[in-house]
Amino acid sequence: MSYHPDDMARYIYTTFNPEAAGTKRVYSTSEVYKFMCAKCHGINAEGNPEKRGPALNDYTLHELEMELINLDNEGFQSSGGHSELMRENLNRIKKKGMTYHPEDMASYIYYNFNPDAKK
Ligand code: HEC
Numbered sequence: 001m002s003y004h005p006d007d008m009a010r011y012i013y014t015t016f017n018p019e020a021a022g023t024k025r026v027y028s029t030s031e032v033y034k035f036m037c038a039k040c041h042g043i044n045a046e047g048n049p050e051k052r053g054p055a056l057n058d059y060t061l062h063e064l065e066m067e068l069i070n071l072d073n074e075g076f077q078s079s080g081g082h083s084e085l086m087r088e089n090l091n092r093i094k095k096k097g098m099t100y101h102p103e104d105m106a107s108y109i110y111y112n113f114n115p116d117a118k119k
Contacts, residue, residue, distance in 0.1 A: 004101055025097075029108045032098045040089070045113035057113040064109055068102035 007026075014020045027035070034043070040053030047055030056064065071086050093099075111117050 004104075007101075027098050027100075029100050029104045030112075032093070032100045033105070033108060036093045036096075036098050045109055056109050057115070059110070059114070060116075061106055061110040061114075064106035065103055068106050072102050 010026050014026060040048055040051040041056050042048050042053070045055060045057040047053055047057075059067070071090055
């Protein structure tokens with residue numbers, strides 16, 4: 001049982017503090033994936049050629065974490081073009097209030113969709 005302090009703070013505040021009414025609701029990692037990532041990467045992370053979204057179900061947990069942490073750190077690696085598309089996507093996603101922790105998203109994708117995780 002572990003949690004991110006900022007998630008827990010948000011959870012307690014928005015759930016129990018009456019003054020929080022009207023505060024933006026918090027989306028779970030699985031909701032963010034279904035609403036924001038599935039259309040390009042597939043509902044089971046199998047990829048979606050129509051949107052040119054690659055499959056994510058063959059990445060290891062470590063690879064997913066690295067990719068997502070890199071995408072999260074704008075300007076951190078400017079390795080030319082490769083992730084520009086995803087970075088733009090992520091910025092748009094975050095503006096809608098759909099945020100997530102890279103480690104949580106990596107675990108979510110890995111444990112739900114990678115067949116190797118079930119071995
Ligand atoms: C509009 C379509 C679209 C959406 C929405 C989208 N992606 Fe992507 N994603 C792509 C494309 C295209 C690539 C490959 C191109 C690239 O590398 O920039 C990619 C690449 C990735 C990669 C591999 C890293 C890389 O650069 O190769 C990861 C991990 C990823 N996406 C995760 C996500 C997650 C998590 C979400 C939801 C929060 C998401 N994507 C939403 C289209 C999308």
